[in-house]
Amino acid sequence: MNAICELFGIRYPIISGGMVWCSGWRLASAVSNAGGMGLLGAGSMHPETLREHIVKMREATSAPFGVNVPLMYPQIDELMHLIVDEGVKIVFTSAGSPKKWTSWLHDHGVKVAHVVSSSKFALKAEEAGVDAIVAEGFEAGGHNGREETTTMCLIPAVRSVTKLPLMAAGGIATGEAIYAAQALGADGVQIGSRFALSAESSAHPDFKNLCLQLDEGDTKLLLKQLSPTRLVRNKFRADVEAAEATGADVEALRELLGRGRAKKGMFEGNLDEGELEIGQVVSLFKGTQIVTVDEIFADLIEGYRAAASRMSGNSI
């Protein structure tokens, strides 16, 4: 049996990322109901908002689901206790060290997966006792590793240091890519961008429609002095690029970024002044329409099976 399906008790080894401003109960429950596993994105929620989403999630699905927790979340103690109190059984941690929380979560019956950008961090996550690893490459949207290692290089690197169940992330939005990720050593995948643009995503429709018109090269990793972030080409990004080209320091960039940019862009639909985050892979869907999670799953499964069938005739 597939190691990811076995670990989480799901049918398909396909996880939807817990993305800020996208991954509420509507998206996550649709993914869980489709046979994958949906994650709620706590990163853009106040603790009480997350509680509401967990409650609605339970009403919308009886299938397994998880919560993504960025470990630099300001009220992390409150958030973790709330997650356990609400009976959540799966947590994906990211953006920080899994050392502090993993065994505490285990003590409360919660399985833990941790997101890494290098094999070094994968080893540290294994030492911290996590149950599974997400290896996310440079092509992924939003916040990203400093090593800039791409999914094609990262998956075999992480696979070579750990036997833990492994999910590939970054650049994966089709069934063919799921199949390729498994060939590179992953057991399953975490898909972000494609679900961020689904009908059930809580992102603003204008943001989704903009992303469905992007070309290759329209996203770029910037803000490397703060936290490397893949940004969509817009006015805000042009301001960032102009500042960086003239040698802006950390303070100047922090001031330019300000507060609430991601909410402004992705949730409120301010496409000029907002911070717009999406992965490189989005350009594969240029000119397509917003579709439902069920339609995405049907396409992923068809694409995977087509790749498997095509590759079964290949040899070397």
Add this chain to the structure above:
Amino acid sequence: MNAICELFGIRYPIISGGMVWCSGWRLASAVSNAGGMGLLGAGSMHPETLREHIVKMREATSAPFGVNVPLMYPQIDELMHLIVDEGVKIVFTSAGSPKKWTSWLHDHGVKVAHVVSSSKFALKAEEAGVDAIVAEGFEAGGHNGREETTTMCLIPAVRSVTKLPLMAAGGIATGEAIYAAQALGADGVQIGSRFALSAESSAHPDFKNLCLQLDEGDTKLLLKQLSPTRLVRNKFRADVEAAEATGADVEALRELLGRGRAKKGMFEGNLDEGELEIGQVVSLFKGTQIVTVDEIFADLIEGYRAAASRMSGNSI
């Protein structure tokens, strides 16, 4: 039959990149003799040097081989005529528009493949009449596309716009990755880094040994204002990073780069002051020794078959 094998008349759809300071007749003939196809790297050769390499190549192998020509080569007319005069039957062009030379090469019985970093450039190459396309992702060593599109995203993007025989490049150094690249839509692969570090590569042994100690994150795409180039961490690169961080302009960077940096680093083995180019994937081989092309081929084929066998049990 595999489209790349058929086009070039070779056994394995594995091409060794025509890499500056690495790809002389020793490396290229070893690859051709192993059943792949070796390319001579004209980019670091004077025309008469290339002629000598072609002559030695013919003595060393009767198998098909090609020459890589960067289209911004200063004496491009002289070089192209020499290639045709010497009876070379396969040319890979890169770093420029294939519009001017493709039909002329065809008129002289030469097959043409062109290296691209985007589906837009792939379409232009097809319009120019090329016989095959190499799609090279962000993780590749040396000079690189401005779009920063990774191999995982680039291969399906290029495959979606053209039916031409397609080779994937960037991040591919194992049989598993060849298999994954085919699952994403490529017919074959062009491998650079791994062959650059082989015993037969003409690169300096000190450069090879340094590269075989690199970690993830030790190469980085810099010099984006000139021509984006993936550089190994060393003193020269630190100077580039310091200059770029303080807003250095094109002129200042050009002066810092100077002339002959790549030769100094990769051919002469000046690991501090030289420009050292290698792909991200090199970190998979950290701690290994320099091996021969035949050993690399044996490993690639074993890895491919292992992936095919493992994946044949997978479904979704």
